[in-house]
Amino acid sequence: MTGFPLAAVGLHKSFTTGRIETPVLRGLSLAIEPGELTLVVGPSGCGKSTLLAALGGLMRPDAGRILAGDRDLTQLSDRALDRFRLESCGFVFQGFNLFPALNALEQVMLPLGHAGLDRQEALSRAVDCLQRVGLAERSHLRPMELSGGEKQRVAVARALAKRPALLFADEPTSALDKRNGHAVGELLRACAHEDGATVLCVSHDPRLIDLADRVVAMEDGLIQSDTIRVDAPPSQEGLPS
């Protein structure tokens, strides 16, 4: 699905633990575009995941607006926000969020069923995406039988299979070796460049900087720098299956 512009306008978010209120986003504004892989980098705790959660409609900010195409997510009811996520968003979470009882193929197929695809189409997309992340031979295995890196690749396949307009990935290569990390980065980039999705990725991984169209650096809940990259990406290495 082709993406659409997404913008945070003056976002504020604080978390309160006991009596201590910690401001995490401090009036942050950022606009990202379809067809681009935007990478958000910055020190641990600076608010990257909080920004991603807000832009993906997973968390409501305390103040500010989130414009997704022609909608302001902060004005939507919980139900409308759930629908927005279901229809438009794919997520790769830091903790992978896989279901213990499902094998890799079922993990990828499940959200496709929720999105209304028939079983045959869901199966064909799931098989294709598991192959693209190099897991064709391991699609019958459950999370407890998979390595951390394999689980992460299942989570990536699940998000890609949905062909979302907006793709959010939080540290999607943290458990991956050089080759698989690069290949997942290439897949995120292809999702933006070939499918036209709006792709936002949060990462410490320097391999992704080379693949990103734009690198946004955060510090203390604000944008510190915003760099459009013009370098040609390295060639695709492909994945073992």
Ligand SMILES: Nc1ncnc2c1ncn2[C@@H]1O[C@H](COP(=O)(O)OP(=O)(O)OP(=O)(O)O)[C@@H](O)[C@H]1O
């Ligand atoms: N639900 C929450 N309740 C309380 N504090 C939270 C919550 N979520 C995040 N925080 C705090 O907000 C701050 C920013 O967290 P966030 O996960 O956005 O940072 P980050 O830049 O993504 O960090 P990392 O690179 O380590 O993942 C941290 O101090 C974190 O402890």
